[in-house]
Amino acid sequence: MPDTELVGVQKTLSPVLRAKALDNLLPDPILGDTYAEQVMRRLEPDYDKGRFGKSQIGLSAVVRAKTHDDWARAFLAEHPDAVVLHLGCGLDARVYRVDPPATVDWYDLDYPAIIALRQRLLPPREHYTLIGSSVTDLAWLDRIPRGRPVLLIAEGLVPYLTEAELRELLGAVVAAFPAGGIQFDTVAVWAWRTSRWHPVLRKYGTQFRCGFDDPAAIADWQTRLEFVDEAPMNDATVLMTKAPKDIRRLYRLLNRLPGMRRSTRIVRFRF
Template identity: 40%
Template sequence: MEKVRFTEEKATMLATLYGRALDARSDRPVLGDKAADEAVKQIDYDFGSLGVDGQLGLTVALRAKPMDDWAAEFLREHPDATVVQLGCGMDSRVYRLDPPSSVRWFDVDYPEVVDLRGRIYPARDGYRTIGTSVTDFGWIDEIPSDKPGLVIAEGLTMYLRPSEGEELLRRLIARFPQGGEMVFDTFSRLGIKLQKLNPVVRKANATLYWGIDEISELERLGLTLVSKLDSTDYATPEVKDRLSGSLRAQLWVAGLIPAFKKMGRILRFRF
């Protein structure tokens, strides 16, 4: 068993890992992320303290699924692409998607997170980790720039300060002269203001900073929107019947109020 003592935003990645594990254990999994379930079994941590139950685990899986689907679509079109996953935490996306060895995949996170990944997850061809803060921009020079790029960031942007986030995106766009895509999720400014209502953020004593209200705020950085999902659209019709009555009611109300509807978004851009 691997002992971990993460705090603040580093602890939130254990919550999403546990959510995916709970989804994998369910009768009708959305992701079926068995690597996440196996990882949880190897980590000595009080996952119950994170406030993640089956319902929250389902929402974690529902957020990850479209990001997986968009990434898989890009890799089918570009089987020699370079993938950069920012703030990867313990996400096992590279194992879920299982890209060919012609894809160069880089997972980037703090050194202690990368160290834990190395003790839990197996090596694979074309895959490596980089242990650094994503805003210590020197690591970007390690990324090959001769192929199209796919940048993925799940549960990261809101933890960055706006100036840092914008500079990070600009530098990554510039790194890939052949272009590519970015897939990431965002919170609105209202979502940032209401962050303590998020049980995972509250229990981890983490702080969110970057709220994005309009797509144009990102397009001016050099991105072109391809697809978007508002938080009320994550659950597909066949999955909605698995949500609790209270959660379905919350989504219904949020869908009627534009400010609530766009509190959380998943976005796909071309650059």
């Protein structure tokens, strides 16, 4: 992967993409993302070779993506005329996996360097727009059509925002649209505060910037916002039934530690 084009948190897209590509090599994949495998093979032809090449330790990221996909499909089934804002999209092929109808307008947004990679590695499609921008520069909202239901998806993004940035983002989206759904993943406060020592984050020179022990309370930030539900990732049913035995065993052990089971959650809101 051309890391020279990416900095800090942008570089974390590589291990996530690798996990999705490795999942697709399994006899019964969780996500089944053929695009991830194709893109990873172009970026790192030998990504599945070597000592750790076959490791599926990153399957939690795959489970997270599967949950986001399922929730997105459910929302679009109820709102086939929606606008989708997929923020911090990285090289994720969600728009191709979900495959929304032509009545949906889908926007993938990330840093310009990542959007440039997407344009080289992933095909265009109708009713699908790429936006190269920082999520926190809310001028990008001016490019989005209003007056329709909106679905905001932020996978692997929110922990890298400050609480103030998240408040501003949610406030702007809720104010801009008549109704919608919001889904993103969060980490617990302890995971946020110890992230500077996380080996993967240290490798890429970044760390988390916010965390929530009670993410449902985020709904109190906006009068129109309502908490719907959450899905803990570390004991997700699909992880505990479809992951290789050694990975399932590892997560069962980890989940015995205080605070570990709900350390990473996907949360869902509506307005």
